[in-house]
Amino acid sequence: MANDFINIGVIGLGRMGQVHAHGFHKMPLVNLKAVADVNPGLLAETSEKFGAKGYADYNEILEDPSINAVSICLPDNMHKDCILRATQAGKHVLCEKPLVNNLADALEIEKKLRGYDKVFMVAYCLRYDLQRAALRERLLAGDFGEVIHIYSRRNSPIVGPRHYAGYSDLADHVMIHDIDYINWLLRSKPRKVYAKSRSVLLKDKNMTDAIFALLTYPSGELVCLESCWVLPDLTPMALDDRLELIGTKGSAYLECSEAAVMFVSNRDAEKPVRYGGDFNATEATGMVYEELNEFVRCVAAGKTSGVTIREAVEDIEVVEAICLSAKEGREIEL
Numbered sequence: 001m002a003n004d005f006i007n008i009g010v011i012g013l014g015r016m017g018q019v020h021a022h023g024f025h026k027m028p029l030v031n032l033k034a035v036a037d038v039n040p041g042l043l044a045e046t047s048e049k050f051g052a053k054g055y056a057d058y059n060e061i062l063e064d065p066s067i068n069a070v071s072i073c074l075p076d077n078m079h080k081d082c083i084l085r086a087t088q089a090g091k092h093v094l095c096e097k098p099l100v101n102n103l104a105d106a107l108e109i110e111k112k113l114r115g116y117d118k119v120f121m122v123a124y125c126l127r128y129d130l131q132r133a134a135l136r137e138r139l140l141a142g143d144f145g146e147v148i149h150i151y152s153r154r155n156s157p158i159v160g161p162r163h164y165a166g167y168s169d170l171a172d173h174v175m176i177h178d179i180d181y182i183n184w185l186l187r188s189k190p191r192k193v194y195a196k197s198r199s200v201l202l203k204d205k206n207m208t209d210a211i212f213a214l215l216t217y218p219s220g221e222l223v224c225l226e227s228c229w230v231l232p233d234l235t236p237m238a239l240d241d242r243l244e245l246i247g248t249k250g251s252a253y254l255e256c257s258e259a260a261v262m263f264v265s266n267r268d269a270e271k272p273v274r275y276g277g278d279f280n281a282t283e284a285t286g287m288v289y290e291e292l293n294e295f296v297r298c299v300a301a302g303k304t305s306g307v308t309i310r311e312a313v314e315d316i317e318v319v320e321a322i323c324l325s326a327k328e329g330r331e332i333e334l
């Protein structure tokens with residue numbers, strides 16, 4: 001397989017589908033063979049731009065035996081059906097986060113995919129951000145000692161909930177990024193979850209404006225998550241995200257909108273990685289490009305993805321606990 005083309009189809013050509021198509025189109029081992037979307041204008045434009053065959057019905061991609069991998073970039077509530085069909089067709093599958101948006105469906109997929117011998121990967125791009133990867137390496141090397149607490153913020157302009165109204169909400173669409181990254185960092189899901197949320201600007205849409213969640217991990221580490229997606233339209237950055245980790249021997253500060261990371265110990269304070277990246281994958285750099293590359297490497301080498309389906313299911317378990325805690329005003333045990 002190592003020298004063969006991976007023939008791939010991208011399903012769903014909205015914001016993330018464009019990023020995936022760009023990224024795969026640039027990779028030497030990969031042939032972006034097909035794209036699918038129900039929007040005829042978007043389909044024609046994307047298919048022409050990348051010289052890929054265009055389909056209105058994604059099932060035609062799944063029926064093509066020459067296509068061995070697909071990337072699913074459909075709205076969150078359409079992932080389940082497409083995952084089940086794609087895996088039934090025996091494709092290697094990369095699916096945008098979240099796996100699905102409820103735990104029952106996540107568990108059903110996990111059960112159906114037990115023993116699946118192709119690559120199945122959920123696209124959690126934060127794991128492929130160089131700053132965050134550097135932070136995790138240092139944590140695993142013991143540089144910060146025991147983790148006392150972590151704070152992680154992910155705030156963005158109100159354009160998001162306008163776009164995703166009706167099929168996603170803040171916890172499963174946005175906060176899940178931090179849940180996945182921190183579970184990965186601490187190599188565990190939390191034991192307890194307490195959360196508060198508010199709906200003000202999005203109340204009429206039955207959606208959540210902001211959430212604060214306090215998670216307790218098995219060794220006692222405290223994690224405070226903040227997400228809000230109703231910042232004014234004129235907010236100058238697409239994302240206001242920040243992470244602080246405080247340990248017994250040192251601390252780490254990620255100022256993501258400024259692409260800066262700082263590690264502090266009792267000896268010094270250093271800023272070792274300055275890396276802006278390119279979320280749009282147009283320059284073959286950045287965390288999404290790294291993530292697509294990891295999928296391709298797994299397919300080419302016949303190895304399983306680092307993002308396991310169990311982890312993706314646990315992320316959704318945490319999302320549901322956060323929503324339940326916010327609704328019932330009590331701490332939830334997992």
Ligand SMILES: NC(=O)c1ccc[n+]([C@@H]2O[C@H](COP(=O)([O-])OP(=O)(O)OC[C@H]3O[C@@H](n4cnc5c(N)ncnc54)[C@H](O)[C@@H]3O)[C@@H](O)[C@H]2O)c1
Binds near residue numbers: 058
């Ligand atoms: N990794 C990240 O940071 C990140 C950022 C944004 C979105 N996402 C995820 O990516 C996925 C897609 O989000 P998006 O922002 O690109 O959404 P989007 O609404 O921009 O794109 C979805 C596309 O799917 C198409 N579509 C709908 N039904 C279809 C069908 N039956 N067959 C084919 N195409 C169909 C729509 O026409 C649209 O073009 C979501 O799961 C979302 O959570 C991830």
